Amino acid sequence: MEINNTQNNSRESVESSKKDEPIQVRATISCPSCGYKKKFRNQFLRKDLELLIVAVKVFEWLTCNKCGDLLKLDLDFNF
Numbered sequence: 407m408e409i410n411n412t413q414n415n416s417r418e419s420v421e422s423s424k425k426d427e428p429i430q431v432r433a434t435i436s437c438p439s440c441g442y443k444k445k446f447r448n449q450f451l452r453k454d455l456e457l458l459i460v461a462v463k464v465f466e467w468l469t470c471n472k473c474g475d476l477l478k479l480d481l482d483f484n485f
């Protein structure tokens with residue numbers, strides 16, 4: 407129990423020291439029907455994470471230019 411607590415504490419201090427670094431986000435949208443694929447890369451500060459959530463909600467409504475199917479969105483975070 408004590409060993410676990412020590413590990414948690416050290417991990418938290420690393421997290422807080424990286425607080426001001428931007429989060430790298432890689433978004434891949436792909437069409438399951440025709441194979442259309444597009445990649446985006448962006449950076450967000452932790453305090454701007456709400457902007458990312460808004461952007462993701464827009465992505466959810468994107469449809470494929472070629473066949474009109476709903477596009478699939480994959481997000482990759484690099485904290």
Ligand SMILES: [Zn+2]
Nearest residue numbers: 437440470473
């Ligand atoms: Zn398509």
